Amino acid sequence: MTSGALDGRGARDGAAAIRAAAWRFVLQRASAAVLALCVVVHLATIIYAVRHGLTSDAIVARVRANPAWPAFYVVFVIAAAIHAPLGIRAIVDEWLGLRGRAVDIALGLTSLVLFAGGLYAVHALAA
Amino acid sequence: MERTDRAPARSTVPNTRRNDARARAHPAYWAFVVHRVSGIALTLFLPVHFFVLSQALSRPAALDRFLGWTHQPAVKLAETVLVLALAVHLGGGVRLLFIEFAGWRADWQKTAIALALAAALAYALLFALAA
Numbered sequence: 001m002t003s004g005a006l007d008g009r010g011a012r013d014g015a016a017a018i019r020a021a022a023w024r025f026v027l028q029r030a031s032a033a034v035l036a037l038c039v040v041v042h043l044a045t046i047i048y049a050v051r052h053g054l055t056s057d058a059i060v061a062r063v064r065a066n067p068a069w070p071a072f073y074v075v076f077v078i079a080a081a082i083h084a085p086l087g088i089r090a091i092v093d094e095w096l097g098l099r100g101r102a103v104d105i106a107l108g109l110t111s112l113v114l115f116a117g118g119l120y121a122v123h124a125l126a127a
Numbered sequence: 128m129e130r131t132d133r134a135p136a137r138s139t140v141p142n143t144r145r146n147d148a149r150a151r152a153h154p155a156y157w158a159f160v161v162h163r164v165s166g167i168a169l170t171l172f173l174p175v176h177f178f179v180l181s182q183a184l185s186r187p188a189a190l191d192r193f194l195g196w197t198h199q200p201a202v203k204l205a206e207t208v209l210v211l212a213l214a215v216h217l218g219g220g221v222r223l224l225f226i227e228f229a230g231w232r233a234d235w236q237k238t239a240i241a242l243a244l245a246a247a248l249a250y251a252l253l254f255a256l257a258a
Binding site for chain 1: 197228
């Protein structure tokens with residue numbers, strides 16, 4: 001802890017930073033666990049799809065065959081939109097030395113773009 | 128946070144806490160590099176993937192033209208590399224989760240890394256043969 005922790009505001013900021021780091025850790029691991037299951041299903045689906053014709057009709061028919069598929073892909077998109085920006089955060093911090101509020105805002109926006117883009121893709125396939 | 132999947136932090140004190148050649152010769156270092164590089168590749172691919180799939184609703188003919196374009200051998204090779212990235216990131220990620228939450232220790236880390244890599248390569252080969 002820096003000397004800033006000795007005054008009230010420094011201690012509060014330090015505690016908030018530690019809480020944020022703890023949340024990032026939990027979210028990164030929880031999303032990883034969800035993604036592990038999703039990716040196993042996805043890898044199996046990829047082989048099935050390439051062997052049974054990869055056309056827009058075939059993809060749409062497969063996703064619409066059961067409401068469980070759109071639900072699965074929504075969970076997949078949410079987990080990926082959480083997981084990817086947190087991973088990139090660690091990489092740009094350690095490999096590029098980029099950190100701070102601007103980086104966190106950019107990564108938050110990345111998460112939103114992945115979330116919205118993914119949900120729109122699921123909607124386009126399942127609607 | 129994010130302890131096990133990061134390299135030792137660059138120190139401001141010279142000649143301390145830096146990886147030396149021995150650390151970089153260990154398979155766990157390369158597992159760490161592969162995990163990061165595959166993660167970057169997958170993150171960059173995701174928006175493209177979502178954009179292509181979202182064409183299904185508004186422009187199905189465009190999606191089919193794109194899917195036809197992907198039958199070229201060079202594109203198939205690129206797809207195989209992406210699928211390998213996904214499989215190797217899964218294998219490496221599961222290994223990290225077991226290290227952090229199930230207490231897997233160093234004595235058989237090399238075996239775990241080899242198994243994760245072998246499973247990923249086997250899957251990529253299966254994809255290349257099926258595609």
